Amino acid sequence: MPRQLFLFDRPSRFVAGTVGQPGDRTFYLQAADSAGRVVSVALEKAQVQVLADRMNELLDEVASRPGTVVPPDAEVDDLEPLTAPVDEEFRVAAMGLAWDGDAQAVVVEAVAAGDEPVEEDVILSDSEEGPDALRVTITPSAARAFVVRARRVVAAGRPACPLCSLPLDPAGHVCPRQNGYRR
Numbered sequence: 001m002p003r004q005l006f007l008f009d010r011p012s013r014f015v016a017g018t019v020g021q022p023g024d025r026t027f028y029l030q031a032a033d034s035a036g037r038v039v040s041v042a043l044e045k046a047q048v049q050v051l052a053d054r055m056n057e058l059l060d061e062v063a064s065r066p067g068t069v070v071p072p073d074a075e076v077d078d079l080e081p082l083t084a085p086v087d088e089e090f091r092v093a094a095m096g097l098a099w100d101g102d103a104q105a106v107v108v109e110a111v112a113a114g115d116e117p118v119e120e121d122v123i124l125s126d127s128e129e130g131p132d133a134l135r136v137t138i139t140p141s142a143a144r145a146f147v148v149r150a151r152r153v154v155a156a157g158r159p160a161c162p163l164c165s166l167p168l169d170p171a172g173h174v175c176p177r178q179n180g181y182r183r
Contacts, residue, residue: 002128002129003127003128003129003130003131003132003133004132004133005126005132005133005135006031006039006089006132006133006134006135007135008031008032008033008039008134008135008136008137009137010105010137010138010139010142011031011032011033011136011138012032012033012034013030013031013032013078013083014029014030014031014032014108014136014138014142014146015029015030015078015082015146015149015150016028016029016030016048016051016052016146016149016150016153017030017081017082017153018082018153018156019082019086022156022157022158022167023157023158023167023169025045025157026042027042027043027044027045027047027048027153028040028041028042028043028082028086028088029041029043029048029051029092029108029110029134030082030083030086031134031136032083038083039089039134040082040086040087040088040089041088041089041090041091041092041110041112041134042088042090042091042092043091043092043095043110044092045154045157047092047095048150048153048154049150049151049154050095051095051097051108051150052146052147052150052151052154054097055097055106055108055143055146055147056144056147058097058099058106059106059140059143059144059147062099062140068104069104069140070140070144071140071141071144073144073148074141074144074145074147074148075145075148076145076148076149076152077145078145078149079149089112089132089134090112090113090131090132091112091113092110092111092112092113093111093112093113093114093117093118093131094110094111094118094123095108095109095110095111095123096108096109096111096123096124097109098124100137103137104139104140105137105138105139105140106137106138106139106140106142106143107124107135107136107137108135108136108138109123109124109133109134109135109136110133110134111123111130111131111132111133112131112132112133113131114130114131118131161173161175161177163175163177163178164176164177
């Protein structure tokens with residue numbers, strides 16, 4: 001079956017967001033263009049955190065190159081929830097991140113899980129065979145804003161137990177530091 005590749009070149013919106021309550025959230029990357037096309041892919045909280053960290057490192061490294069202008073910081077200008085309805089196209093198995101020097105832009109690709117492990121040469125390739133993928137090309141300032149929002153989304157989860165650092169449920173949790181007593 002041919003690969004379905006969702007391409008967004010400088011979309012009107014590219015964000016990380018969640019659906020659900022803390023402790024029971026599903027994380028998504030969502031891209032939207034001015035024509036009204038919206039694509040949402042599901043991923044793990046850790047994948048959102050790693051993407052934000054690596055994107056920030058990439059932007060810092062590119063900013064150190066002569067002749068490249070990358071904003072040092074950005075404000076979160078998009079605090080809106082994900083565009084509804086959130087229809088999951090696929091669950092992300094692997095991601096790729098690159099700098100396109102010609103376009104002066106960051107390229108993010110999220111690749112779907114398949115029956116077989118995702119091979120490294122499939123990520124960021126234009127081959128017609130392979131798993132489905134979402135590829136987004138964004139400006140450096142949009143990438144900085146993505147990093148700030150993604151970090152806020154990850155941090156908006158359940159508060160940590162002051163004793164063991166495990167997440168607290170609204171009803172408390174069985175704390176290993178309290179020998180199994182509820183906290």
